[in-house]
Amino acid sequence: MKPAPFEHHAPLSVEEAVAVLTEVGHDGKVLAGGQSLIPMLNMRLASPAHLVDINRVAGLDGIEVTNGAVRVGALVRHAGLERSEEAYAALPLLRQALVNVAHPAIRNRGTTVGSIAHADAAGEMPAILALTEGVVEVAGPSGSREIPWGDFFLGALETSLAAEELAVAVRFRRFAVGTGTAFVEAARRHGDYAMAGVGVAVTVTDGVVSGARVSFVSVTDVPSVLDLGPALVGVEPSGSAWESAVDAAAEAVHGHVDPEGDIHATAEYRRMLVTELTRRVLPQAAHRAGAAA
Structure with missing residues (x-):
């Protein structure tokens, strides 16, 4: 099929676009x-x-x-x-997630802000904005105004952005010193939408865990973040600690988070994937936290 007729607009400034x-x-x-539209x-x-093409708008x-954000x-x-080496040095999680976004040809054209504004629960970058407590x-x-991630996502493909508003940037908050991150997802083929994905940030201070958070892809209609602190804070990063955190993630996904089944995976399979992927990423992130400390 081809698009229905539309009028093309090519503003040269943010003010003109608005x-x-x-x-x-x-x-x-x-x-x-x-790449989504x-x-x-x-x-x-x-x-x-009407299609408002912002590619000629300067400064975006x-x-x-x-010091605080990317x-x-x-x-x-x-x-x-x-x-971007500068962005990677400040927030490695961005590259860890971005390499999983579709295929190189799509990453060459698709925009990170556009992906977030699209608000697809199967997209990696909305989950990363949530995990970093971005705006x-x-x-x-x-x-101008700033919308915290928790107020931005309202539902599947739905945000609090008004029809007359333009998302001009996002800010991913940088983590505290001593924080390591990891991201992994399971897809039928690399580049396909994930059946489930998990991003995690673990902070290690003086040899013990002082904070841990996890976010999910393709599990909920809107990005969600689970605080694993109650299961990990104050303990040494080790196998037994990870199992307690994995159990907490599994309990949340089975009890409070309600993934839906579709043609790609059943709800039960998604729950199993979340449990296994969380088990994989926690030690990776803790190892990187130790290296970063």
């Missing part, structure tokens, strides 16, 4: 990388009357590393962020 979005309202869609247009799962293609502009491609920077007709 003005167009304000004028067209819910009849408009923003085009950045287009274009297939939806082709299959007519989305039929906007930068990566900025500060800021990624709306036109930064996945591949650009993946290859989305937004520009609208009333000015």
Whole structure:
């Protein structure tokens, strides 16, 4: 199939883009990388009357590393962020997750902010924004605002972004010194959407765990973060400690998190995957925490 007819807009500034979005309202869609939007247009799962192409907007293609965060502009491609040595040094989790995003051709065009704004529960980057307690920077007709990750994701493919607002950047918060991270997912083929994925951050202080968090991919409609601190804080990073944390993750997924089954995996299989993937990533992250301490 081919897209339904639409009017193409090519603003040259954030202000101009916001003005167009304000004028067209819910009849408009923003085009950045287009790796999620274009297939939806082709299959007519989305039929906007207006396409607001922000690729000519200046100032949205930068990566900025500060003491507290890695800021990624709306036109930064996945591949650009993946290859950024400065971003990797500040927050290795970004590259650990990005290498799992689709295929190189898609990472060369797709944008990290676009992936987050798309809010697909099977996407890696929404889960990473959640794990880092990140924020989305937004520009609208009333000015700028910041939306914490927990307020941004409302449901599957649904965010709190208003129709007249533009996501201009996201900030991934950097972890404390002594934190190690790891990310792993299970897919039928590399590059396919994950049946389940797990990202984890473990902080080790003076030889014992002082904090641990885990986030999930393809498990819930919106990104979720589980605090593993009660099972790990104050203990030495070891096999027995990991089993306690894995049990806590399994209990959460079986009791409080309710994954849905689909053509890719049953709900029960997803629960099993989450348990096994958590078991794999915890020692990886702790090892890296020891190296980073």
